[in-house]
Amino acid sequence: MENQTFVTEFIILGFSTGENMQFFMFGIFSVIYTVSLVGNTLVFVVICHNSQLHTPMYFFLCHLSILDICYASSNVPHILGNLLLQRKTISFVGCGTQIYLYMALALTECVLLAVMSYDRYVAICHPLRYNVIMNWRVCTTMVTCSWTCGFLFGAIQVGLTLRLPFCSLNEVDHFFCELLAVLKLACADITINQTVIFTA
DSSP states (O other): OOOEEOOOEEEEOOOOOOHHHHHHHHHHHHHHHHHHHHHHHHHHHHHHHOGGGOSHHHHHHHHHHHHHHHHHHHHHHHHHHHHHOSSOEEEHHHHHHHHHHHHHHHHHHHHHHHHHHHHHHHHHHOGGGHHHHTOHHHHHHHHHHHHHHHHHHHHHHHHHHHTSOEESOOEESSSSOOHHHHHTTBSSOOHHHHHHHHHO
16 A cells, blocks of 8 residues: 555646647637637526526526536636646646535536436426426426536535545546546545446
């Protein structure tokens, strides 16, 4: 067994390219991130201001836009900073926060896409009963359950991950604190973590 130490920060290895390539990637990722933020914000604003779009499908789409803004903003700013900085570190707490947001938002998106699929199923297979089945109470409950499931799962994953002892090696072989890359650094059995990840 390797030496167990209290890890205070992780080193993000990220992209192992030359400095010029990192500036180029910074520019490309900045443009993509900006387009993503602007596009999702426009979708949100248009849906909110157009009363004809106040239907269940657009209600779910509005939440998906909010989710995509949060999802991109949980990792991309730190990735962009790492492309410009020489020392690419993140604190233990910062890494835990990134893992939490990444996992919570990922599961929320999966559940929300399943909810949107159900909405389309009802609209196609039961068009005459659509308004009765997909009333606002049902829609709000489904969206609330999506967000709740995602954030509970994120809390479980972070709790299971941060309790692990980490070896002296603290280099995350990824461009952000991705859960599986961080678990590889643990000095303990990670079977429970892997089981929870792949069953959720």
